Amino acid sequence: MGYVSLGFSMLGTACVLDSKKSVNAFDEIPKRPSEEQINAWIRILGDGRIKVLTGKMELGQGIRIAVAQVAAEELNTNIDLVEVNLAETGVTANEGYTAGSRSIEASAMSIRNAAACAREILKELAAKKLKIDKDRLDLKDGFILNEEQKFSFFEILDGQQIERNLKIPPEFKAKASRKIVGQPIKRKDISQMVVGKHTFIQDLRFPGMLHARIIRPPSYTSKLKSINENAFSGKEGFLKLVKIGDFLGVISEEEFQAVQLQREIFANTQWETGAPLPADKDLKTYIKNLAAEVAVEEQRGDWEKALKSASIQHKASYFKPYIMHAANGPSCAVAIYKDEKLKLWTHSQGVYPLRETLAPLLEMPQENIHIIGTPGSGCYGHNAADDVAAEVALLAKNYPGKHIRLQWMRDEEHAWEPYGTPMAFEMEAGLTPEGKIAGWKYDFWSDVHSTRPGGNPDNLLPARYLGKSYKKPAGGFKGGALRNSVPYYEIADLQTQSHIFSGPLRRSALRSLGAFGNIFAIESFMDELAYKAGKDSIQFRINHSSDTRSIECLEKLQQKINSVKKSKNQGVGVAFSRYKNSSSYCAVAALVEVSEESEVLVKKMWAVIDAGECINPDGLKNQTEGGMIQAASWTIKEKVLFSDQHIISLDWNSYPIFRFPETPECEVEVIDRVEQPPLGAGESAQGPAGAAVVNAIFDATGIRVRDLPVKDQLAKEINKK
Missing domain, CATH: 3.30.365.10 (Aldehyde oxidase/xanthine dehydrogenase, molybdopterin binding domain)
Structure with missing residues (x-):
């Protein structure tokens, strides 16, 4: 047996640009509903739109349009009224990694099931409100209709969300009528990319945002011997050198200043030579031995x-x-640490696994870390997205109160990705x-x-x-x-x-x-x-x-x-x-x-x-x-x-x-x-x-x-x- 309980929830935003709220008030970290509930996947908004929540990331595979299609089909709603919230801790379901070609098989089918269940519940609630048989009701574009009246989904729910548990619906419209699913509906983000309007993680900007770069060792296993901090501490734009063991990062006011400081600091460091790589070996023979x-x-x-x-x-x-993964856009992340809480924007393939990993690295409780999935420019697979997110998180924790942006350089992306x-x-x-x-x-x-x-x-x-x-x-x-x-x-x-x-x-x-x-x-x-x-x-x-x-x-x-x-x-x-x-x-x-x-x-x-x-x-x-x-x-x-x-x-x-x-x-x-x-x-x-x-x-x-x-x-x- 399912149950009904009504309640409000607060959703975070996926791509905040120049938001005063994100600067002046550190949002309360949201707590997601149970994945067994319909409102973990589908939300009804007051303006007639439907919000779909997927725990998967958009990596260029088109998951946004696909999950919108399955939801729109089951709710008989114009797809333009459907918006998609990508992976975000505390907001979307924990669906692990976006990997293994599982986005449609797992996330889209969960959303289809939730939308079909929501359809039946909306008809049931409307029938009770109108005192008529639910078979006399139809759904169309965010409304429930009969011969004489129509009510928005939001009105039927009295402004609340559907918190019933999921169950197997009596019918999937996509398997019967199939008006939207199976159609070559175009992705909106493609045209936005062509004219430069689409927001990738590399495009994120916040008022007063600072920039950073990492000073890389010459090899995987090099150790830092010494650093001459007097050589760069007075340089224009320099704010802080973050040094933790052999980890070195510099924070500055402007991005090009960070690039110049990265080079200046590297020139003033000495490193122990790392263990050699087998460059002189035939790799095919080498790995077999x-x-x-x-x-x-x-x-x-x-x-x-x-x-x-x-x-x-x-x-x-x-x-x-x-x-190589050879991502078109070098890996990037933005973070702000304030009031012992971290907010992080990343193109990681798994926001929840990343949060679970950052907690011990940063010595923070998971519930104090809010991670917002934001698409990156061009990559399939586990590239350096998690690495750059961890690096900027370390820097943000050591320089609280400001958004800090860290983007790798092309040579870093090629040299340090897995x-x-x-x-x-x-x-x-x-x-x-x-x-x-x-x-x-x-x-x-x-x-x-x-x-x-x-x-x-x-x-x-x-x-x-x-x-x-x-x-x-x-x-x-x-x-x-x-x-x-x-x-x-x-x-x-x-x-x-x-x-x-x-x-x-x-x-x-x-x-x-x-x-x-x-x-x-x-x-x-x-x-x-x-x-x-x-x-x-x-x-x-x-x-x-x-x-x-x-x-x-x-x-x-x-x-x-x-x-x-x-x-x-x-x-x-x-x-x-x-x-x-x-x-x-x-x-x-x-x-x-x-x-x-x-x-x-x-x-x-x-x-x-x-x-x-x-x-x-x-x-x-x-x-x-x-x-x-x-x-x-x-x-x-x-x-x-x-x-x-x-x-x-x-x-x-x-x-x-x-x-x-x-x-x-x-x-x-x-x-x-x-x-x-x-x-x-x-x-x-x-x-x-x-x-x-x-x-x-x-x-x-x-x-x-x-x-x-x-x-x-x-x-x-x-x-x-």
């Missing part, structure tokens, strides 16, 4: 016996290097005379793929320099390395074995985690096996699949590339995966052209994606296109370079990514399965896209590129040939 935790992750049948009896046997090894880990792969399989796989052995080497803080200050960059107990970063999430390591094909005799090591550079979750590397290796190898068997690449995959949804994706992809006419030095490659072997299906094809100088241009990419029920086809296509382009850039160009002391890929020349002229034309077909639950799709295209590109290079040149990036390997292979 590190001490590792070895485990059999999947075992079916007798792969050794099957392989020995196979008429064709084949082996191959693959490699991917460290790659990267996507390198991975190495060894494959072995056999084929029967009929072209079926007989025996499969897969070994892969990987560091952990996520070192998100999650309550542990050790994984925050500044923690290692504070001179306290947090010195060595914690291990991280092994499971990310296993993602898609088991092929999504019918293979009777198989073994997958992991080798989890601890590498020399910072690492954490990068879009798709281990799936990109695992699928790149597996789908490249599948292409090689198809070639050995003399089979069409797509048909070979279909022959090893019993999942009708997989087969439909592959067949539709085949139809798209049947008419492609290849010119000289051009090739077409394909690949497929089901993300996490449990989420979205995605088949990708790529048309590439290889010049006489070994330069690879991706001319066009196609994708067929099945993400179950599609909430917004435009958003799903955008995510898939972006994933393909990003993965093609990883595959062809991207690699973190480092010396024996630190990272040397410090700009867009030393760490090149796709520029606009290199961006391929993309064509995406969405298979919309209304009867199925929606599946996360933001990370579905990366793995098959990378494999499709290298398979296309083979089709164009007859050369297998197995080590990434392609630009480093293709010329070598051509010279060998």
Whole structure:
């Protein structure tokens, strides 16, 4: 049984610009309602609008429009009347991290359920008030109507909120009438970005706001020996040097003053040399020789016996290097500390886990920390957002009463973010005379793929320099390395074995985690096996699949590339995966052209994606296109370079990514399965896209590129040939 209780609640604001209230009065830190209650997800506002509360962050994936659509559908309300409050402690539900392509599966479906429940309760309350049967009532654009009267939602609730517990509603309108869900409704923030009106975290400004910079050591493990404070203490704009152990931060009146002071202070410090990095080692060989935790992750049948009896046997090894998040806008955060309370604006992927982590770092109770999620400019994955938030929080606590803004510089972002880990792969399989796989052995080497803080200050960059107990970063999430390591094909005799090591550079979750590397290796190898068997690449995959949804994706992809006419030095490659072997299906094809100088241009990419029920086809296509382009850039160009002391890929020349002229034309077909639950799709295209590109290079040149990036390997292979 549910219950009804009425009460008022206070909501914070997501992006406060030039707000006198935020300067002159430190808001009471809000306390959120139970996530079992409807008003934890849906609020009715007095002006006729509906506020949707999501614990997820907008990372460019379009979560704002998607959750607005599901709420508007269930409440039969114009989507322009729906506003979305992003992740904010004390206001939105604690939904952990915005990661793993879970925003639609989790948050959007919770909001859909809350909106459907709210619809039924509003009709029930209105029917009681009007003394009529609730089936005679309709909802439209914030009003409840009958033949003669209409009342706003706010009036029906007497200005209160719906605090009943959630339950399963009798109907989801999105599964029946479907007027708003499933439509390509445009995101409002895109047009605002184009004209420079959208507010990113990097744009936040407050009256009287101060600026800061961190003085970085020359390496991960350097220790501060001495600092000459007399050399800069009288400089223009200088307010304070915050020194805690080996952590150094400077606060100034203006931003450029902070930049100048950062350089001046670094010039007047001396550091102990840190432990050297293995810059002179071949990274592929190096990581395979590190001490590792070895485990059999999947075992079916007798792969050794099957392989020995196979008429064709084949082996191959693959490699991917460290790659960057490479955020367009360097990480940034703003904080104010006052009356023993901290207010923080951040583009962290998890405001509640960050609060849980900052509490012990700052030696503050969690209830005194209010964190407001504010989108950052351009990043997928766990970059330096949590690090910069922790740094500005430390500075704000040591300089109370003023908003302090800290933004990293481009070279800092490149040099100090946690990267996507390198991975190495060894494959072995056999084929029967009929072209079926007989025996499969897969070994892969990987560091952990996520070192998100999650309550542990050790994984925050500044923690290692504070001179306290947090010195060595914690291990991280092994499971990310296993993602898609088991092929999504019918293979009777198989073994997958992991080798989890601890590498020399910072690492954490990068879009798709281990799936990109695992699928790149597996789908490249599948292409090689198809070639050995003399089979069409797509048909070979279909022959090893019993999942009708997989087969439909592959067949539709085949139809798209049947008419492609290849010119000289051009090739077409394909690949497929089901993300996490449990989420979205995605088949990708790529048309590439290889010049006489070994330069690879991706001319066009196609994708067929099945993400179950599609909430917004435009958003799903955008995510898939972006994933393909990003993965093609990883595959062809991207690699973190480092010396024996630190990272040397410090700009867009030393760490090149796709520029606009290199961006391929993309064509995406969405298979919309209304009867199925929606599946996360933001990370579905990366793995098959990378494999499709290298398979296309083979089709164009007859050369297998197995080590990434392609630009480093293709010329070598051509010279060998």
